[in-house]
Amino acid sequence: MSVPVPHTAMVLAAGLGTRMRPLTDTTPKPLIDVAGKRLIDRMLDPLAAAGVKRVVVNVHYLAEQMEAHLAARTDLEVVISDERGDVLETGGALAKARGLLGDDPIYVVNTDAFWAPESPAPLLDLADAFDPDAADALLVVADTGRCLGFGGAGDFFLGEDGRLARRGDAVSAPWAYAGVRIIRPQLYDGVAVERFSALRVWDDLIVKGRLKGMPLDRFWLHVGDPGALKDAEMWLRSHGE
Numbered sequence: 001m002s003v004p005v006p007h008t009a010m011v012l013a014a015g016l017g018t019r020m021r022p023l024t025d026t027t028p029k030p031l032i033d034v035a036g037k038r039l040i041d042r043m044l045d046p047l048a049a050a051g052v053k054r055v056v057v058n059v060h061y062l063a064e065q066m067e068a069h070l071a072a073r074t075d076l077e078v079v080i081s082d083e084r085g086d087v088l089e090t091g092g093a094l095a096k097a098r099g100l101l102g103d104d105p106i107y108v109v110n111t112d113a114f115w116a117p118e119s120p121a122p123l124l125d126l127a128d129a130f131d132p133d134a135a136d137a138l139l140v141v142a143d144t145g146r147c148l149g150f151g152g153a154g155d156f157f158l159g160e161d162g163r164l165a166r167r168g169d170a171v172s173a174p175w176a177y178a179g180v181r182i183i184r185p186q187l188y189d190g191v192a193v194e195r196f197s198a199l200r201v202w203d204d205l206i207v208k209g210r211l212k213g214m215p216l217d218r219f220w221l222h223v224g225d226p227g228a229l230k231d232a233e234m235w236l237r238s239h240g241e
Contacts, residue, residue: 002127002128002129002130002131003104003105003127003130003131003132003182004104004127005050005051005052005123005124005127006052006104006105006106006107006127006182007051007052007053007054007104008052008053008054008055008056008101008102008104008106008107009047009052009054009055009056009106009107009108009109010055010056010057010058010093010094010097010101010106010107010108010109011040011043011044011047011055011056011057011058011109011111012058012090012093012108012109012110012111013028013030013040013057013058013059013066013111014058014059014060014061014083014087014088014093015029015060015061015112016029016060016061016087017029017032017061019224019225020032020224020225020226020229023226023229024061026062027062027065028061028062028063028065028066029061029111029112030066030111030112031065031066031069032223032229034223034229034232034233034236035232035233035236035237035241038069039111039112039114039223040069040111042114042118043109043110043111043114043180044073044076045118046114046118046119046120046122046123047076047107047109047120047123048075048076049119049120050120050123050124050127051120052076052107052123053076053077054076054077054078054079055076055077055078055079056079056080056081056097056100056101057070057078057079057080057081058080058081058082058083058088058093058096058097059080059081059082059083059084060083060084060086060087063082063084067080079100081093081096081097081100083096086193086195087195088193088194088195088196089195089196089197089198090197090198090199091191091196091197091198091199091200091201092193092194092195092196094108094185094187094188094191094198095188095191095192095193095194095196096193098185098188098189098191101185101188102185103185103186104185105127105130105132105182105183105184105185106182106183106185107123107126107180107181107182108180108181108182108183109179109180109181110179110180111179112179112222112223112224113149113178113179113220113221113222113223114220114221114223115142115178115216115218115219115220115221116218116219116221116235116236116239116241117218117239117241118241119218121217122140122180122216122217122218123180125214125217126138126140126180126181126182126214127182129214130182132184134210134212135162135205135210135211135212136183136184136186136187136205136210136211137181137182137183137184137187137201137202137205137210137211137212138181138182138183138212138213138214139156139164139177139178139180139181139211139212139213139214140177140178140179140180140181140213140214140215140216141155141156141158141164141175141176141177141178141213141214141215141216142175142176142177142178142215142216142220143174143175143215143216143220144172144173144174144175144176145174146219146220147176147219147220147221147222148219148220148221148222148228148231148232148235149221149222149223149224149228149231149232150176150220150222152176153167153171153172153173154167154172154173154174154175154176155167155173155175155176155177156173156175156176156177156213157170157173157174157175158174158175158213158215162212162213162214163206163209163211163212163213164202164206164211164212164213165206166202166203166206175213175215176220176222178216178220179222187201187205188201221235221236
């Protein structure tokens with residue numbers, strides 16, 4: 001059973017961007033320019049094109065710059081989840097923002113990766129594939145052999161039934177989390193607002209068999225440091241993006 005395209009998305013934009021220094025000494029990482037377009041806009045544009053109307057954006061580092069940039073977006077209602085006094089990571093951010101998210105399924109997106117060519121199609125496919133009766137979260141996963149800027153050993157194994165398993169002690173895994181998911185926000189009901197990673201929630205869902213993955217059907221670019229930024233710009237320009 002698929003769900004309607006979510007009207008709300010949580011955009012995780014509060015990171016310090018330490019691996020992107022010195023570029024992030026004066027600019028928050030989501031506002032880094034990649035081939036003429038800010039990182040955060042490379043996710044906000046597909047969200048708007050998919051039908052999202054409202055984005056909840058958490059801010060912490062250089063928050064005033066983030067707010068000023070977001071205020072110029074007239075195609076989306078922007079709600080700020082202010083984390084100036086906190087460093088909450090990816091799990092704590094959702095716990096703090098829980099009251100802003102509503103009760104219908106929502107998108108949750110990172111701001112340091114995107115796909116090419118740019119399109120809302122993966123988001124639409126994600127909503128179509130999400131069955132809240134069978135899973136509490138559906139993650140977009142990228143083929144580690146079809147990406148740029150991801151230097152890790154992979155995050156997940158993907159079963160034939162769509163269920164995800166962490167790499168664990170394996171040398172490598174074929175799938176990387178692509179920074180986009182759809183979730184039931186009720187996952188964070190009653191969760192204490194403290195610093196923790198979403199991995200804590202995912203590991204609990206894996207045990208219950210309620211964390212699933214959807215393969216990304218296009219090229220994925222992860223922009224984690226200045227070297228990856230240069231590589232991404234070169235790839236985009238060579239492919240006319």
